[in-house]
Amino acid sequence: MSSSSAVEADGLHKRYGSTVAVDDVSLSIASGEVFGILGRNGAGKSTTVELIAGLRRADRGTVRVLGLDPWQDRARLRQVLGVQLQSSHLHSALTVTELVRLFRAFYRDPLGTDELIESVGLTDSRSVRFERLSGGQQQRLSIALTLAGRPRVVILDELTTGLDPEARRHMWSTVASLRDSGVTALLVSHAMEEIERLCDRVALLDAGRVVALDSPSGLISRVGFSRRVTFRVAEAVPVGLLEKLDGVDQVRADNGRVVVEGRGDLLQTVSVALVRAGVVATETRSEQATLDDAFLALTGRRPDHHEDVSR
């Protein structure tokens, strides 16, 4: 393993009965990197991180986390690896402070109780029992518990699922400060915006295999177009006219809604052509290709949270 790798997985395989969940997955995650695992439901994301965390044993292949074998060296790994627990595993009758104290006791050099509670914005709720916390607060507490032992590597599975926008931003800044302090983070997410903002690199999993591994912008650059202009027209859609324009790659029309994909100053090109043709367009929008588009281009489908293929 390279000395700067925090996580090294080589040829991982995991099968459940006849289902191949992880099929020859190899990853090398650099120390201090924020690394994302993206894929639709059932792609093998959770199984992959469970193999890395030593929660499951691979049928084949090897994993090293900071040089440790997660299955053989579990006790030592626990001191340096933080894994975000699902909140259902927690004792619901304990308060925030009691849970934080309980988790701190597992570690040799934990962060302070107040510091941990403050870091996830739960100071005002520190005497509240777990079962009385909102879903978002429970999620934030689970992050504090993950960070209790000053881990050098953290695994966060669906970090911000169920959080409101403010809590989500708070989580993002927590990940950014982890990165600033040199912690390696492995993020599993369906949230494209989150992956795009936070991750240095992303592995895209499909049917248990890594189908692409690149920076978010590198993945986006593999999409065949770079810009998309959408608008509505009340009259007949001038598809033929648009298709002939410079920089236009594709035109789709559905029920008066037109989607033009292409390159360069696409909005200007399309707007001028429509005005010249006397076509009135409304609800015009111009956007750049996103990670969503990359997902579609690389797997042939949009991620599960976003089934709107008409975009």
Ligand SMILES: Nc1ncnc2c1ncn2[C@@H]1O[C@H](COP(=O)(O)OP(=O)(O)OP(=O)(O)O)[C@@H](O)[C@H]1O
């Ligand atoms: N304990 C299990 N027993 C049997 N099959 C399982 C088990 N865990 C996962 N699987 C199957 O393995 C495949 C990969 O599942 P996994 O949970 O790793 O995917 P995922 O990408 O994390 O999905 P999701 O986004 O839905 O959490 C799926 O087909 C799933 O049904």
